[in-house]
Amino acid sequence: MEILVLMAVLAGSLGLTALARHLNFSAPLLIVVVALGISFIPGVPRLELEPELILTLVLPPLLYSTSLESSFAQFRAASRAIVALGVVLVLVTALVVGLTVHLLLPDLPLASAFVLGAVVAPPDAVTAVAIGRRLGLPRRLMTVLTGESLVNDAAALTLYKITLAAVLGTAGSIGHGFAVFAVAVVLGIGVGLVAGLLVGFVRRKLDDPLMESAFGVVVPFAVYVAAEHLHPFSADFSGSGVLAVVTAGLYLGNQSLHASSATRVQDSSVWAAIDVLLEALVFALMGLQLPFVLDSVQASHSDNLTLVWCALVVLLVTMAVRIPYVFLSTYLPRAVRLFGRGRPAPSWRQLTVLSWTGMRGVVTLAAATGVPLVTASGEPFPGRDEIQLFAFAVAIGTVLVQGLTLPALIRKLKVRDEDEAARDEAQELEARSAAMEAALNRLDELLADHLSAVDISEERAAKLAARLRTLVETRYRGAVAAISLSAEERAASPHAAFVKARRELLITQRETLLAEREAGRLDDEVLRKVLRELDLEELALSNTLTSRLS
Structure with missing residues (x-):
């Protein structure tokens, strides 16, 4: 029965995605709103979120697909901003949210409060990227958003494991926690690089576009599981599966520039379809979790009104932390001459938009659902119900509040790089001119080396050469016309x-x-x-x- 329900959810979410694309609306927002409404209907079959399903079967391909399409050069150029948002801000958010919850609910252990902080720390850029791409955000801003989404899940999930171990009674000292984090980063990147090198070698030997694409689909799952199950010292230490997937994807995406055209075209179609499928499913699952959250609240011994009020405060704090941090992390290093002196600072308009792109996603809900029921001593996990309620409030609240207002904010502030299109056109024309010149020079070499050896008349050879030359030049003239002419x-x-x-x-x-x-x-x-x-x-x-x- 659950399979039938899952298929119905998948079909419905794909239908809503198609409707949203037709209306030029954000598909995640529409799916979440409809799923929330459906969850209130009595008798609707309940589909519980499975953390292992999300973290093992959904998250890796989404991250891998995004990293494949990411520019390694742009990622490296924006690495300071990406690390500042994807790692440091995750730690800051977890700390601030944890302390806030502990102040609101003093009976809740501080370690449990920090578990919640780790759960709500990582933003999901799916909605923000979709909106930004539709409204034409500057490329550097889109690179930062995408890069942050590739890194922050790794930081948050590693922090989640550390804080969870503290509550369960299996954690060591603070130094032990730092060691776990460092090992996760090093092993994750190492596994990703090794996997990327191995997969790249195998795909080159295959020389079969169909098999290369089929082989590529397996990569994110295998890399994620390999890194997560690699324990070099003890069960406490493992690699970061998220970082392994991202590293492998960035490497293989860069290598794909040298692959055959058939492989690139096929890979692009395959991963685009997988993205649409998984994103539609996860946002539908997010909205359908409302009955489970309400049941946990009703079963809690705490006052329900107090919990709802605390959930609202946690939502506001989670959104608010990002706003000053984005400005401080950008301007403060420049003020003290630490970083960024060679590059102009982003405008306050761009930073305002960036500070409002902290929508949470399914990783937050999956991590909250994955909190164990009992500790190592057999006692109930302290604050588990509160963690699930607050995580749901943050995930759904940020998607609805920030997701619905982000387009208006972008339009109001007119956050566009007016010179970006002109720079792209200039680069494209220069590149096409260089390619045409190279092709014509190569044609002259071919004429000298091959056509002279073929038993055809000089007149026929000249006609063939003229036809090839015309094809190359016509292609270039068409590009110039397409780029430089107005629409009319x-x-x-x-x-x-x-x-x-x-x-x-x-x-x-x-x-x-x-x-x-x-x-x-x-x-x-x-x-x-x-x-x-x-x-x-x-x-x-x-x-x-x-x-x-x-």
């Missing part, structure tokens, strides 16, 4: 007319082939072979510079 000029250009005519010809060919098949004069296997060629040609027409002219 593009629509009236000869290239635009050529693109539209070419698309109409492809449609005509496809319709004719289907008619031949319906008439029984064309076998399905032959049809699929020819259709694939037409499909690839149309995809090239739609996804390259020519799409700008249509």
